[in-house]
Amino acid sequence: DAGVIQSPRHEVTEMGQEVTLRCKPISGHDYLFWYRQTMMRGLELLIYFNNNVPIDDSGMPEDRFSAKMPNASFSTLKIQPSEPRDSAVYFCASTLSGRAKNIQYFGAGTRLSVL
Amino acid sequence: GQNIDQPTEMTATEGAIVQINCTYQTSGFNGLFWYQQHAGEAPTFLSYNVLDGLEEKGRFSSFLSRSKGYSYLLLKELQMKDSASYLCAVRVSGTYKYIFGTGTRLKVLA
Numbered sequence: 470d471a472g473v474i475q476s477p478r479h480e481v482t483e484m485g486q487e488v489t490l491r492c493k494p495i496s497g498h499d500y501l502f503w504y505r506q507t508m509m510r511g512l513e514l515l516i517y518f519n520n521n522v523p524i525d526d527s528g529m530p531e532d533r534f535s536a537k538m539p540n541a542s543f544s545t546l547k548i549q550p551s552e553p554r555d556s557a558v559y560f561c562a563s564t565l566s567g568r569a570k571n572i573q574y575f576g577a578g579t580r581l582s583v584l
Numbered sequence: 585g586q587n588i589d590q591p592t593e594m595t596a597t598e599g600a601i602v603q604i605n606c607t608y609q610t611s612g613f614n615g616l617f618w619y620q621q622h623a624g625e626a627p628t629f630l631s632y633n634v635l636d637g638l639e640e641k642g643r644f645s646s647f648l649s650r651s652k653g654y655s656y657l658l659l660k661e662l663q664m665k666d667s668a669s670y671l672c673a674v675r676v677s678g679t680y681k682y683i684f685g686t687g688t689r690l691k692v693l694a
Contacts, residue, residue, distance in 0.1 A: 511687055514683070517681065
């Protein structure tokens with residue numbers, strides 16, 4: 470399997486612009502997670518889905534952030550409007566339920582810089 | 585609240601042994617994970633504990649004490665390639681929510 474695929478790998482944008490991050494989970498996995506990583510706060514869970522349904526979005530910082538999962542093989546995280554404090558690395562991860570360990574497999578991440 | 589504490593940074597010498605500690609306070613517990621993350625890369629799974637005791641896998645071992653809310657990752661025969669951040673994470677019981685610590689940056693010196 471190709472693993473979790475994220476795009477773009479790098480995104481540089483100006484404050485106020487809309488940013489869309491994309492993720493393709495591992496085929497067959499039924500859970501998908503969006504994380505944000507910064508030096509100060511580490512890896513923070515933003516939202517996770519089960520079978521394309523959002524289960525917990527309590528980590529989404531504010532209404533400027535939204536996430537969708539229209540089908541089992543695609544998810545987006547959108548920031549509108551973007552602000553400099555949104556600069557971070559955003560990771561997508563997936564896992565398969567029903568296993569003893571439920572290991573999360575992470576994509577390579579999107580490094581976002583908002584100027 | 586949910587809280588996971590790890591040391592920010594550690595330094596060790598090639599060939600030595602290092603222990604990275606993790607303490608946690610979470611609303612329920614359903615497993616503790618250790619991930620390795622090299623600079624600029626994604627986290628990758630290292631080990632998993634759900635019962636008290638030691639899990640050994642090659643040069644890496646992980647220990648858990650649920651009553652103390654404590655875990656450690658033990659790395660033996662350190663190699664230069666072990667220089668990375670090590671993330672401790674807890675899965676909250678009844679959910680698929682994972683809480684991560686801020687990570688411990690390990691530097692291995694020659």
